[in-house]
Amino acid sequence: MRALLSPQTPSRTLANGPIVWTDGDPTDGHSFDNTNQNMRLKVRNTDAGPQTINIPKRKTADGDTFTNPDLTLAAGEEYEFDLFENDYYGWNDPDNNLTSKNAVIMNVSDA
Numbered sequence: 001m002r003a004l005l006s007p008q009t010p011s012r013t014l015a016n017g018p019i020v021w022t023d024g025d026p027t028d029g030h031s032f033d034n035t036n037q038n039m040r041l042k043v044r045n046t047d048a049g050p051q052t053i054n055i056p057k058r059k060t061a062d063g064d065t066f067t068n069p070d071l072t073l074a075a076g077e078e079y080e081f082d083l084f085e086n087d088y089y090g091w092n093d094p095d096n097n098l099t100s101k102n103a104v105i106m107n108v109s110d111a
Contacts, residue, residue, distance in 0.1 A: 002105060005032040007039060024051075024108030031091075031105045034084050041081040041104070045073035052109040055081065057088045070109075 003025045009016050021044060022030070032039060045051045052070040073079060090102040 002028050002031040005030050007032070021046075023111045024053075026108055026110050029105060029107040031103045034086060034090065034102045034104045037083060037086055037102075039104070040083065041106070042078065043073065043081070044078045045075055047110055048075050050074050053079075054107045055084075055089070056105060056107070058091055 003022065005022055008019060010019070019042065024030070032041070041055075043053055050072050052072045054070045055068055057068055071079065084104045086102045089104045091105055
Protein backbone atom coordinates (compact mmCIF):
# COMPACT_ATOMS: atom_id res chain seq x y z
CA MET A 1 0.00 0.00 0.00
CA ARG A 2 1.35 3.41 -0.97
CA ALA A 3 2.27 5.81 1.83
CA LEU A 4 -0.12 8.77 1.66
CA LEU A 5 1.72 12.09 1.92
CA SER A 6 0.01 14.89 3.85
CA PRO A 7 0.11 18.43 2.48
CA GLN A 8 2.12 21.09 4.29
CA THR A 9 1.70 24.84 4.12
CA PRO A 10 5.01 26.65 3.75
CA SER A 11 5.49 30.23 4.88
CA ARG A 12 8.24 32.79 4.38
CA THR A 13 8.73 33.20 8.13
CA LEU A 14 8.54 29.46 8.92
CA ALA A 15 5.46 30.25 11.00
CA ASN A 16 4.15 26.80 10.06
CA GLY A 17 7.38 25.14 11.15
CA PRO A 18 10.04 23.43 9.07
CA ILE A 19 9.23 20.98 6.29
CA VAL A 20 8.48 17.52 7.63
CA TRP A 21 10.13 15.03 5.29
CA THR A 22 8.79 11.51 4.75
CA ASP A 23 11.24 8.72 3.96
CA GLY A 24 10.80 7.04 0.62
CA ASP A 25 9.18 3.62 0.39
CA PRO A 26 10.93 1.69 -2.39
CA THR A 27 8.49 -1.23 -2.10
CA ASP A 28 5.16 0.57 -2.38
CA GLY A 29 6.00 4.20 -3.13
CA HIS A 30 3.94 7.26 -2.13
CA SER A 31 0.89 9.14 -3.34
CA PHE A 32 -0.94 12.35 -2.53
CA ASP A 33 -4.41 13.70 -3.14
CA ASN A 34 -4.37 16.12 -6.07
CA THR A 35 -8.06 17.01 -6.19
CA ASN A 36 -7.46 20.77 -6.46
CA GLN A 37 -4.42 20.41 -8.74
CA ASN A 38 -2.58 22.96 -6.62
CA MET A 39 0.06 20.73 -5.03
CA ARG A 40 3.80 20.90 -5.53
CA LEU A 41 6.13 18.09 -4.56
CA LYS A 42 9.54 18.74 -3.01
CA VAL A 43 11.98 15.82 -2.80
CA ARG A 44 15.39 15.49 -1.16
CA ASN A 45 18.03 12.78 -1.38
CA THR A 46 19.50 12.18 2.08
CA ASP A 47 21.44 9.11 0.94
CA ALA A 48 25.22 9.05 0.35
CA GLY A 49 24.79 8.13 -3.33
CA PRO A 50 22.45 9.01 -6.19
CA GLN A 51 18.80 7.96 -5.95
CA THR A 52 15.92 8.05 -8.42
CA ILE A 53 12.28 9.11 -8.28
CA ASN A 54 9.65 8.31 -10.88
CA ILE A 55 6.20 9.88 -11.18
CA PRO A 56 4.27 7.95 -13.82
CA LYS A 57 1.82 9.76 -16.04
CA ARG A 58 -1.55 8.10 -16.52
CA LYS A 59 -1.76 9.10 -20.17
CA THR A 60 -0.49 11.52 -22.74
CA ALA A 61 -2.51 13.99 -24.78
CA ASP A 62 -3.18 11.32 -27.41
CA GLY A 63 -4.55 8.92 -24.77
CA ASP A 64 -1.71 6.39 -24.86
CA THR A 65 -0.18 5.18 -21.64
CA PHE A 66 3.12 6.85 -20.78
CA THR A 67 5.67 6.79 -18.00
CA ASN A 68 8.06 9.63 -17.21
CA PRO A 69 11.76 8.93 -17.26
CA ASP A 70 13.45 8.63 -13.87
CA LEU A 71 14.77 11.75 -12.17
CA THR A 72 18.12 11.05 -10.54
CA LEU A 73 19.14 13.16 -7.55
CA ALA A 74 22.74 13.37 -6.36
CA ALA A 75 23.48 12.99 -2.65
CA GLY A 76 22.02 15.98 -0.75
CA GLU A 77 20.22 17.35 -3.82
CA GLU A 78 16.67 18.75 -3.64
CA TYR A 79 14.13 19.15 -6.43
CA GLU A 80 10.65 20.64 -6.58
CA PHE A 81 8.05 19.40 -9.04
CA ASP A 82 5.56 21.90 -10.39
CA LEU A 83 1.78 21.47 -10.43
CA PHE A 84 0.34 18.14 -11.59
CA GLU A 85 -2.59 18.20 -14.01
CA ASN A 86 -5.15 15.48 -13.27
CA ASP A 87 -5.64 14.92 -17.01
CA TYR A 88 -2.13 13.48 -17.08
CA TYR A 89 -1.35 12.43 -13.51
CA GLY A 90 -4.71 11.57 -11.91
CA TRP A 91 -5.06 7.95 -10.81
CA ASN A 92 -7.61 5.83 -8.98
CA ASP A 93 -5.92 5.04 -5.68
CA PRO A 94 -8.53 3.53 -3.35
CA ASP A 95 -5.91 1.82 -1.15
CA ASN A 96 -5.19 5.13 0.57
CA ASN A 97 -8.85 6.09 0.94
CA LEU A 98 -8.37 9.37 -0.89
CA THR A 99 -11.34 11.70 -1.00
CA SER A 100 -11.31 11.61 -4.79
CA LYS A 101 -9.84 9.52 -7.55
CA ASN A 102 -7.26 12.19 -8.40
CA ALA A 103 -3.98 11.07 -6.90
CA VAL A 104 -0.37 11.55 -7.94
CA ILE A 105 1.75 8.48 -7.38
CA MET A 106 5.53 8.25 -7.11
CA ASN A 107 8.14 5.53 -6.92
CA VAL A 108 11.58 5.87 -5.33
CA SER A 109 14.73 3.77 -5.53
CA ASP A 110 15.54 3.73 -1.82
CA ALA A 111 14.27 4.81 1.58
